[in-house]
Amino acid sequence: MCDTCGCNVTHGNRHLLAPGGRLEKTGQGGEAVTVLRNLLSENDRTAAHNRSHFDRHAVFAINLMSSPGAGKTALLEATVDALGERFRIAVIEGDLETENDAQRIRARGVPAVQITTGSACHLDAHMVHNALHQLELDGIDILFIENVGNLVCPASFDLGQHRNVTLLSVPEGDDKPAKYPVMFRAADVVALTKVDLLPVLDDFSTERARDHMHALASAAPVLELSVRAGDGISAWLDWLAAELEHYRQHSRRGETLRPRIQPEGLRLHGLKA
Amino acid sequence: MHELSVCQALVGQLEALAREQQAIRVVKLLVGIGPLSGVEPALLSQAFPLAAAGTLAQDAELTIEDRPVRVHCLQCGQDSDASVNRLLCGHCGDWRTELLSGDELMLVQVEFVREQAYV
Structure with a gap:
C-alpha cells in the first residue's frame, strides 16, 4: 500500500x-x-495473572508498603507469632540488597522468598511472578508481599495483591499522607506504628494523621499499634482475619478482590486492560 | 525514580502497536498523566529518549498532557476541582468523593509512519 x-x-x-x-x-x-491504554498495561497483565494464581490456590495476598524502617518486618514477625498456628503464612520480601528480612521471617518457620531489586525502588508484577515460582502456594492462607521501603514508587505498580496495607511510623511525622498522597490513597488500611513513642514525639498527632487521610477521600481504617510494646496488635489481627474471611467469601463465589482504588480508576477512565 | 521503568513499558507498548499497525517508525505520541498517578511528567520526558534509543520510537516527539484532579461528591452529587492531597468536594466540603480524573497514566494517541509496500 x-x-x-x-x-x-x-x-x-x-x-x-x-x-x-x-x-x-x-x-x-x-x-x-x-x-x-494504561502505560503500565504490561505490568497490569502480569498482575492479573498473579492474582488469578493466588485465587486458584485461595491465597489472600497483601502488599505491605511503607518508608524504610517503619516496621514492616517487625509487624510481620508479630503477625506470624500471633497467627502462625491458625493460618499458614508465606512472605515475599523486596529489598534493594541483603536477605536479612527473609532470614528474620524464616527464623520463625515461615517460608520467605527474597527479591533483591538491586537499584529498583519498587517491586513490579514480573518480579513477584518470578518469586512465585519459588513458593509452594498450596495450603497457604495469607501471602504478605513486603515491598521495597519507599513511599513513592511502589504505589504505582499493581502486583496482583488483594489488599494494600500502608504503615506510617510515628517518627516520620503525621503529615506523610499529605506529602505522599499517591501512596496513602492506595491504602486499604493504615497502621500507625511505634505509637509507644508518642509520649516522646508529642508533635505527632494521630488525629491530624486521620484528618490527612480523610482529605484524601479515604475511608481506610487507621490503626494505632506498637510491636515493641505489644499495643494495638489485636486490632490489626482482627482486621486481617476479617479481610481474609471477606476474601474467602468472594473466592467461594469464584470472584476476586482488588485494592479499593484500582477498580475505580479503571472504570472511570474506561481503560483497556 | 520509577519513570525509567514506566518509559520502558511505554516503549514496549509502542513497539507492539507498531507491529500491529505494520508501522516502521513512531513519529509522535500523546500521553495523559494525572498527578495522582505517581509519575512526574518532567522526569518522564527526560527518561523517554533513554528508553527509546535504538527502537523505532527513537526520534518520536513525546507530548504530555497534564490531567486535572477532579472529584465527584457522593454527598451533594456535584463535581469540582481538587488538589492531590485535598480531594474534598469544592461545593459542600465533604470528604466522601470519588476521583473523576487525576490518576491517569495513559497512552492516548500514537502517530506512526507505515511500511510502504511495493505495487
Missing part, C-alpha cells in the same frame, strides 16, 4: 481517514491511532 497517491484508500477504510477518524492524516505524513 502506498501513502502517497491514496491508492490504499478503499471503500472499506475511507471512514477511518475522515476528519476525526482513527487514521486521519497528521502533519508529518504519519497516521494517528487512538490507543487509550
